[in-house]
Amino acid sequence: MKLYYSPNSCAMAVHIILEEIGKPYELALVDFSQAAQYKPEYLAISPKSKVPALQRYDGSVLTELPAISWYLAKLYPEAGLLAEGIEAEVRTLELLEYITATVHMRGYTRIFRPATFAPTKDDEPTVIETGRSMVIQGMNILEPVLGDKDYLLGNYSIADCAFFYIVYWAARRAHIPLSARLQAYFDRLMARPAVQRMLAAEGLH
Ligand SMILES: N[C@@H](CCC(=O)N[C@@H](CS)C(=O)NCC(=O)O)C(=O)O
Structure with a gap:
């Protein structure tokens, strides 16, 4: 592999x-x-x-x-990393799809690659602002899914592995403030040895 x-x-x-x-x-x-x-x-x-x-x-x-x-x-x-049963699986896929196709592709791509969306250089700040609004909206939609649980679906799953990079980018790349609940979630994910090994291998912190 x-x-x-x-x-x-x-x-x-x-x-x-x-x-x-x-x-x-x-x-x-x-x-x-x-x-x-x-x-x-x-x-x-x-x-x-x-x-x-x-x-x-x-x-x-x-x-x-x-x-x-x-x-x-x-x-x-x-x-x-994936709860059994059709309902649990489809809810996991629903989260993965939203995280990647909407929050990442529509939101973060505007922040990191504004030129792709901006007709002229002068339009780039507006594109970045739109991207930030989309990311913030995404996190506002996902935060209630997390609710008072430790992880998005209760037990840790592949949905959390994906949501990790959304929250990591907010904290480390885009400087989007995290709510107290998302900060606690981020800290929880950062404390996982697998996450720490990944960060070390990629030269990140
Ligand atoms: N829909 C793809 C998107 C993957 C994607 O956009 N990857 C970015 C990195 S975060 C990339 O490879 N970008 C390279 C490029 O666009 O030149 C997926 O879910 O895997």
Whole structure:
């Protein structure tokens, strides 16, 4: 199993899952500073030019964070990262989809890549502000799901591994203030040894 990743990217979610599972795996750096995601070597792995990508034991490659997360949780049920039953699974997928497709793609991408959305350079501050509003709205929607529980669905799951990077980026990259409840959740996730191992491997804190 090999995870193609870039440090401090959404691949952190899969990196945490692999650490939680605890089976041997390889890490392959896709160096965004060298535009490695657009080079032929990586296009042969994923023509989407995105991380995460997971190369499996048979050599085939899986992309899209929700799909990879679900696959790993199902492959290693003993890790307990996905509750059993159709209702629990669909609620987990619902969260993963919202986290990646809405909060990340629509919100954070505007903050980190404003030029993609702005017709001119002068429009970029407005795009960033729109992105921040979308991220804050996303966190305002997810916080009541967390409620007074330790984790989004009660027990720790792949949904928390994904929500981790949303909250981590708020705290470390976008400087979006966390509510007391989200700060406590963030502290709880940061205290997990698997999260600490992921951060150390990616040169983060
Ligand atoms: N829909 C994809 C999105 C992945 C994605 O956007 N990854 C970003 C890193 S956070 C990326 O690889 N960006 C490289 C680029 O756009 O050049 C997923 O869920 O895996």
